[in-house]
Amino acid sequence: MYRICITTIVTLVLFVALSCKNTSAKQSGSEMISIDSLLQNRYEKLLEYPADSLSIPRSYNPLTKEIKVVESKDWTSGFYPGNLWQLYKLTGKEAFKNKAVEWTAFMEKEKYNGGTHDMGFKIYSSFGEGFEITKNEHYKDVIVESANTLITRFNENVGSLRSWDFNADIWEFPVIIDNMMNLELLFEATRISGDSIYHNIALKHANTTLKNHFREDNSSYHVVVYDTVSGGVKSKVTHQGFNDNSAWARGQVWGIYGFTMCYRYTQDPKYLEQAEQSAAFYLQHAKLPEDGIPYWDFHDPKIPNAVKDVSAASIVASALVELSMYTNNDAYLDYSNKVLNSLKSEEYIIPIDIEAPFILKHSTGNWPKNDEMDGPIVYGDFYFLELMLRIKE
Numbered sequence: 162m163y164r165i166c167i168t169t170i171v172t173l174v175l176f177v178a179l180s181c182k183n184t185s186a187k188q189s190g191s192e193m194i195s196i197d198s199l200l201q202n203r204y205e206k207l208l209e210y211p212a213d214s215l216s217i218p219r220s221y222n223p224l225t226k227e228i229k230v231v232e233s234k235d236w237t238s239g240f241y242p243g244n245l246w247q248l249y250k251l252t253g254k255e256a257f258k259n260k261a262v263e264w265t266a267f268m269e270k271e272k273y274n275g276g277t278h279d280m281g282f283k284i285y286s287s288f289g290e291g292f293e294i295t296k297n298e299h300y301k302d303v304i305v306e307s308a309n310t311l312i313t314r315f316n317e318n319v320g321s322l323r324s325w326d327f328n329a330d331i332w333e334f335p336v337i338i339d340n341m342m343n344l345e346l347l348f349e350a351t352r353i354s355g356d357s358i359y360h361n362i363a364l365k366h367a368n369t370t371l372k373n374h375f376r377e378d379n380s381s382y383h384v385v386v387y388d389t390v391s392g393g394v395k396s397k398v399t400h401q402g403f404n405d406n407s408a409w410a411r412g413q414v415w416g417i418y419g420f421t422m423c424y425r426y427t428q429d430p431k432y433l434e435q436a437e438q439s440a441a442f443y444l445q446h447a448k449l450p451e452d453g454i455p456y457w458d459f460h461d462p463k464i465p466n467a468v469k470d471v472s473a474a475s476i477v478a479s480a481l482v483e484l485s486m487y488t489n490n491d492a493y494l495d496y497s498n499k500v501l502n503s504l505k506s507e508e509y510i511i512p513i514d515i516e517a518p519f520i521l522k523h524s525t526g527n528w529p530k531n532d533e534m535d536g537p538i539v540y541g542d543f544y545f546l547e548l549m550l551r552i553k554e
Contacts, residue, residue, distance in 0.1 A: 196505055202513050203520040204248055207241075208256055210518035214267040217241050220526065221517040221537040228517050229533070233271050236279035239286035240543040241518075242268060246290035247546040251553075258294070265291050265300075272307040278324045280311040281343030286543065289349060301353050308350030308359045311343065315362050318392040320369040322362070324384075333395060334387040338374055338412045341367065341419025348426040360426070367423045371435055373397075374416070379438040380408040380459075381416045401527050407460035410473040413443050418480035424487060436484055443477060444496055452503040453478070453496055457525040468534060471509060472524040472541035474500050479544045482551040501548055511537055521545055 210218065216230040217238045231238055245261035248254070268287045271280070284307040292300040314323045316334060324337040344363040351360035373385050373394055383399040402409030420436040423429070443449070448459045454474045461467040478500035485493035503509065504521060511522050519537035526533025 196507075196510070199507070199510050199513060200505070200520070203511055204252070204257075206516070207244060207248065207518045207520075208260060212260065212263045212267075217264070217267065218518045219539050220524075220533045221511075221515070221519050222533075223522065223536045233268050233283070234274060234277070236277065236282050237539050238271075239268055239283035239288075240539040243286035243290045243543050244539065244546060246287075246294060247543070247550060249294065250550055251546065261291060269303055272303050273310055275310050275313050276326060278311070278314055278322055278340050278343055280307050281346035282540075285343075285346040285349065289346070292353075304346065305350050305354045305356075308347050311346060312359065312362050315366070316387075316389055318389055319387040320365045320392065321387065322366050332384070332386045334389050336366075336370065336374075336385050336387065337383060337400070338370070338381045338419070339415045341370060341423070342415055344419065345422055348422075352426075363423075364427065367420070367432065370416075371420070371431065375435070375439070379435075379442040381412050381439065383409055383412045401529060403458040403460050403528070407458050408442075408446075409458050410455040410470050411457075411476065413439065413459075414473045414477035414480065417443065417477055417484070421480050421484045421487070425483065433487060436480075437488065437490075440477075440481065440484060440493065444492065453500040454503055454509070454523070457528050461528075468525050468528070469523050470525040471504065471521050472538055472544065475504070475521070475541050475544035475548055479548040479551055482548065497548065497552065501552060504545060 215232055217232065217235070218228055218241050219231045219235065219237045220229045221227070222229065242261050242264035245257050245264060249257035249261060265287045268283060271283050274280075284304060288300045288303045291297065292304060311322065315321070316323060319334055319336070321336045322340060322343070324335050324340050325332070328335070344366060347359035347363035351357055374381050376382070382397040383402050384397070385394055386396045386398065387393065388395050398405045399407065399409060402412060417436055417439045420432045420439065423432040424436060446459055448464055449455055450465075450469070454469050454471060456464050456467045457470040457473075458467070478497040481493035482497045485491070485497070509521050509523055511517065511519055517537065519539065520542040522537050523535055524533070524538040524541040525535055526538055528534065
């Protein structure tokens, strides 16, 4: 009788344990299906949004429920067609490709817009993504023509491409850390055309930025202002950070991404070294939250009650996937996977009932101007999709 009781108890314990395990697995599977469904729903919102050259989606205001739209001249305009190209790569669904072709066409006139440094953001995020997929010769021509336009902003004395034209009475020749991202267009223009002029200008800009944009702790200034005659530095300031000496999160990650990309095209170890040093500043910072999604500026005194910036997390997580390939440093890939897991949750994916062509919430655009605060922004989605593609590949 005693043996029977013991056997019965053991059987019951095993049954309960297995039942809990199966219930847990079902719950886990249910959550996975729910998140996948939520993402698919967001993807469809991009597909359903009507194509309009005057209404390219830029951001969504969760308070007013309004979609902010722009024309092709805006620096963010290329990301929306880029998102559609990347969704085609992720899903294989022809409808995304067809929509991407339609939206990309709206961007072509920007190839002659010499009044901006953001040619890479606008053209390479749209035509560049499209050329990678289609090998369309016309897309290649647009990329090269855009590079021709971009290099007109290069100043030999300074050794950089001019960033902004506004505030000319204060900033003689401003160069922002963001401008590193536009060098990809130049590197690619040389690769597909065989003309080294674009590559050489990209190198000069990268070297000038490397020399002047970083502090001793490898954080980055946002804006460096140059003298066009001597080529010397006149001032180092911010336009979107908390103050001139703060570490604006998105500025830090533009630098990490930019110098990782420069290493891809040049194999120059000084670019790899800067990418790693900047990554160390970012990843080891005491104010980086546990889920990997940074506050908009590492020096905001309101932390931990400051707003976060999902766009910065997406940008750097994508960059660190690439950086891990060049360094075999698992810490980079670990962070990227952490960010991806954080973002693929109800905390960061926009709810199903929001009628807007965006995927993620909690990005921060321009804190000093209280503009695009803590909401969905198109470039946050772009680098999130790129992150998923890079980890998948």
